[in-house]
Amino acid sequence: MPLEEVTIAERMKSKGYATMHVGKWHLGEEGFYPEDQGFDVNVGGNDLGQPPSYFDPYLPEKPREFYEITTLRPRKKGEFLTDREGDEVVSFMNAKKDEKFFIHWAPYAVHTPIMGKPELVEKYKQKDPGNQRNPTYAALVESVDQNVGKVIQELERLGLREQTLVIFTSDNGGLIGNYENPITNNFPLKSQKGYPYEGGIRIPTIVSWPGTLPEGVINENPIITMDWIPTILDFIGDNPNQEGLEGISLKETLTNPQTKLERDLFWHFPHYRLNDIVPYAIVRSGDYKLIHYFDGSEGELYNLNYDMEEKVNVISTRKAIAEELQNKLEHWLVETGARLPVEK
Numbered sequence: 150m151p152l153e154e155v156t157i158a159e160r161m162k163s164k165g166y167a168t169m170h171v172g173k174w175h176l177g178e179e180g181f182y183p184e185d186q187g188f189d190v191n192v193g194g195n196d197l198g199q200p201p202s203y204f205d206p207y208l209p210e211k212p213r214e215f216y217e218i219t220t221l222r223p224r225k226k227g228e229f230l231t232d233r234e235g236d237e238v239v240s241f242m243n244a245k246k247d248e249k250f251f252i253h254w255a256p257y258a259v260h261t262p263i264m265g266k267p268e269l270v271e272k273y274k275q276k277d278p279g280n281q282r283n284p285t286y287a288a289l290v291e292s293v294d295q296n297v298g299k300v301i302q303e304l305e306r307l308g309l310r311e312q313t314l315v316i317f318t319s320d321n322g323g324l325i326g327n328y329e330n331p332i333t334n335n336f337p338l339k340s341q342k343g344y345p346y347e348g349g350i351r352i353p354t355i356v357s358w359p360g361t362l363p364e365g366v367i368n369e370n371p372i373i374t375m376d377w378i379p380t381i382l383d384f385i386g387d388n389p390n391q392e393g394l395e396g397i398s399l400k401e402t403l404t405n406p407q408t409k410l411e412r413d414l415f416w417h418f419p420h421y422r423l424n425d426i427v428p429y430a431i432v433r434s435g436d437y438k439l440i441h442y443f444d445g446s447e448g449e450l451y452n453l454n455y456d457m458e459e460k461v462n463v464i465s466t467r468k469a470i471a472e473e474l475q476n477k478l479e480h481w482l483v484e485t486g487a488r489l490p491v492e493k
Contacts, residue, residue, distance in 0.1 A: 150176040150177055150181060150186065152181065154186075155393070156186045157187075157251070157378050158170070158183070158186060158188045158251065159186065160382065161187075161251040161381075162187050162251075164249075164385060164387065165249055166248075166250055166251040167245045167248050167249065167250040167251070168187060168188045168189045168251050168253075169188060169190040169192070169241045169250070169252045169253070170188040170190070170191050170192070170194045170252075170255070171192045171234050171237050171238055171252065171253070171255070171256075172192075172193050172194065172254055172255040172256050173193070173197070173199075173255045173256070173257050174191075174193075174195055174196070175198045177196060178195075179195070179196075182194060182195060182220065183253075188253070191220055192221060192234070192237045193218055193220055193221040193234065193237075194220055194255075195219050195220050197216070197218060198260070199260045199261055199262065200257045200262070201216050201217055201218070202262070203229055203231070203257070203258070203264040203289075204227055204228070204264070205223045205224060205225055205226050205227055205228040205229075205230070206226065207221065207230060229266050229292060230257055230258070231257070231289075231292040231293055231296050232292065232295075232296060234257070235295075235296030235297075235300060238252055238300050239299060239300060239303045242303055242304065242307065242309070243303075243307070246309065256293055256296075258289050258290075258292055258293050259290055259293065259323075261324070261332075263283070263289060263332060265284075265285045265286075265287075265291075265292065266292060269287075269288035269292065270284050270285050270288045271284075273285075273287040273288055281333065281334055282331065283331065283332055283333065297317065310359055311358075311359050311361075313358070314357075314358045314361075315355075315357045316354070316355075316356050317354065317355040317356075317357075318355075318374070319352040319353065320352070321342045321349060321350065322335055322340075322341055322342050322347070322348045322349045322350060322352060323342060323348070324341055324342045325341040325348075335348035337457060338351055338457070338458070339459040339460075344426060345416070345449075346459050347453070347457065350416060350431070356403055361404070362403055363406060368402060368403070370406075370408075370410045371414060372399060373414050374396075375394070375395045375396030376396035376397055376398070376399050377396065377399075378394055378396060379391075379394050379396050379397055379398040380396075380398045380400055397412070413432055413433065413477055414433045415431065415432050415433075416430065417430045417482070417487050418430070419443070419487070419489055419490040420490065421490070427444040427446065428442070428443040428444065429443065430443070430478055431478075432477050432478040432481070434473075434474055434477065436452050436454035436455075437450060437451070437452055437453070437467075437470055438450070438451050438459075439464075439474035439475060441475065443489070443490050447464070448464055448471065449462045450462060450463050450464035450467055450470065450471045451463065
């Protein structure tokens with residue numbers, strides 16, 4: 150990520166917040182680490198896209214000198230990485246409890262390599278499998294649950310729960326891997342991480358702020374990751390409509406869930422990946438979702454209101470809608486200066 154980008158950490162720091170990054174970064178080599186992008190403290194963030202191991206000292210099974218988490222020193226042999234991350238978050242909150250703080254915690258879990266604490270793996274081996282059949286993956290998920298709970302509990306103990314906005318979200322759908330022996334199952338959503346279907350791009354989001362946001366409410370508005378910077382700025386009293394911000398503030402719909410967001414959403418993936426993922430772009434407008442492939446393959450159109458599983462491609466029977474969405478997508482690609490793929 151270019152240093153010229155103004156990150157959320159840099160924006161929060163300018164407002165007097167102490168800033169911390171924990172976990173996965175994967176946005177550049179040394180010189181482009183979290184501490185170069187506005188974070189006061191960096192625990193575990195470097196150029197790795199996944200951990201070599203989830204167990205301290207976090208080294209790969211086969212030694213590879215360059216493949217290690219250089220920004221996380223071993224602490225206790227055998228300690229699980231997600232537990233360590235949770236402890237680091239708790240420690241920072243205690244150190245900054247009398248200040249304003251912003252923490253970006255990007256757990257390495259549930260990324261590969263799929264590993265779990267032995268006692269949790271055994272727990273799930275004893276359960277009857279349903280749609281989910283991988284006990285090690287289940288254990289990895291629970292390690293995240295446990296540590297999110299640990300952080301929330303510490304906020305309560307410190308008396309900071311009602312002063313803290315907590316956002317829990319993800320960056321992509323679950324990785325299935327080998328369909329014969331899947332890592333996870335995204336049913337009823339189609340496909341998986343990396344693909345243009347809902348199983349690859351639809352993710353859960355939980356937002357919590359007792360006393361400020363309504364609790365136990367399901368908000369049906371589709372949102373996108375770029376919304377979080379303007380949303381956070383809005384909540385701290387800053388201008389959410391600054392130049393260069395592509396998302397919108399969600400403050401109104403979070404405080405009033407009945408508020409409807411009327412806008413189009415776009416995704417752009419100009420890469421060749423694996424053997425069967427070609428460059429694509431997506432637009433969602435209302436209930437309709439158009440997938441455009443840059444290799445000349447026929448596009449796809451789905452009505453997600455009736456067909457969340459994306460079983461029926463209606464691009465040949467809803468030609469007017471498909472043309473309208475294609476025009477919107479092409480206009481957006483030009484407007485944003487999107488990089489286009491080159492032939493493989």
